[in-house]
Amino acid sequence: MSTPAAEHAPGVAPADGVAARARGLTKAYGSGETTVLALDSVDVDIARGRFTSVMGPSGSGKSTLMHCLAGLDTVSSGQVWLGDVEITGLKERELTRLRRDRIGFMFQSFNLIPTLNALENITLPMDIAGRKPDRTWLDQVIDTLGLRDRLTHRPSQLSGGQQQRVACARALASRPELIFADEPTGNLDSRAGLEVLGFLREAVDALGQTVVMVTHDPGAAAHSDLVLFLGDGRIVDEMRQPTAEAVLERMRLFTGGAPRTDGADAIRRRHDDGVTAQGD
Numbered sequence: 001m002s003t004p005a006a007e008h009a010p011g012v013a014p015a016d017g018v019a020a021r022a023r024g025l026t027k028a029y030g031s032g033e034t035t036v037l038a039l040d041s042v043d044v045d046i047a048r049g050r051f052t053s054v055m056g057p058s059g060s061g062k063s064t065l066m067h068c069l070a071g072l073d074t075v076s077s078g079q080v081w082l083g084d085v086e087i088t089g090l091k092e093r094e095l096t097r098l099r100r101d102r103i104g105f106m107f108q109s110f111n112l113i114p115t116l117n118a119l120e121n122i123t124l125p126m127d128i129a130g131r132k133p134d135r136t137w138l139d140q141v142i143d144t145l146g147l148r149d150r151l152t153h154r155p156s157q158l159s160g161g162q163q164q165r166v167a168c169a170r171a172l173a174s175r176p177e178l179i180f181a182d183e184p185t186g187n188l189d190s191r192a193g194l195e196v197l198g199f200l201r202e203a204v205d206a207l208g209q210t211v212v213m214v215t216h217d218p219g220a221a222a223h224s225d226l227v228l229f230l231g232d233g234r235i236v237d238e239m240r241q242p243t244a245e246a247v248l249e250r251m252r253l254f255t256g257g258a259p260r261t262d263g264a265d266a267i268r269r270r271h272d273d274g275v276t277a278q279g280d
């Protein structure tokens with residue numbers, strides 16, 4: 001893991017440099033015999049001003065981790081902090097305000113409002129928060145994402161890729177401290193996907209924002225600073241300065257010929273034995 005699993009008393013702020021933190025984060029869905037343990041005692045620190053990818057097989061808990069870190073889903077046990085605020089235990093209204101002020105979201109399904117045009121969708125979170133957009137930054141976001149001539153179009157008048165770019169612009173427009181992106185390039189052709197990744201990279205490098213991205217694509221993960229690998233609801237490995245080839249190779253451990261849990265268990269055992277699995 002990226003940090004030691006230090007114990008934290010409720011309400012104690014994490015050290016500087018951590019945009020989001022989880023300790024003992026457990027999330028179970030259902031009850032009794034049908035319980036699914038989506039997250040199993042996860043400890044994680046998301047470094048501020050860094051681009052972190054989350055990878056792992058389908059059902060390994062990637063989206064659940066993102067939702068719990070963003071305060072979009074309740075946890076079964078454990079603690080989560082956004083910056084220095086512990087969000088586990090916050091009232092819904094406080095949580096909503098915190099999310100609105102600090103977080104930008106990009107989901108696979110875009111979540112655009114069909115009756116609003118592209119520009120209105122982009123500025124909606126700021127409008128709700130009663131904040132004025134920074135015009136220069138907004139123009140830069142719009143031009144970089146190639147949306148200038150689409151601003152008055154409604155989502156139904158835009159291609160899937162254009163809708164994704166609007167969702168990207170909406171997440172970036174208010175310059176949130178932390179951007180959570182769930183498969184942001186999933187519906188894009190490779191050129192548009194590269195643009196979005198470049199923009200997320202720029203947001204981190206030039207503006208010091210923090211990005212957490214769930215992806216299945218090793219090429220997309222290669223744009224990040226750190227890849228966290230999930231398996232069966234646990235973080236089973238991590239890779240700094242990832243390359244697409246190295247990520248692909250690591251992913252094969254999960255899937256290559258053996259049942260996927262075997263690969264994850266093998267990595268976990270290596271960690272338990274104190275052997276670092278980082279070959280980069």
Ligand SMILES: Nc1ncnc2c1ncn2[C@@H]1O[C@H](COP(=O)(O)OP(=O)(O)OP(=O)(O)O)[C@@H](O)[C@H]1O
Nearest residue numbers: 029030036038056057058059060061062063064065
């Ligand atoms: N609302 C829910 N109710 C019941 N089970 C759920 C719910 N959401 C997720 N799960 C289960 O929790 C586990 C983790 O799901 P999650 O969506 O986090 O995985 P994922 O790694 O993001 O998968 P994918 O790559 O397919 O999107 C899965 O077994 C899933 O079926």
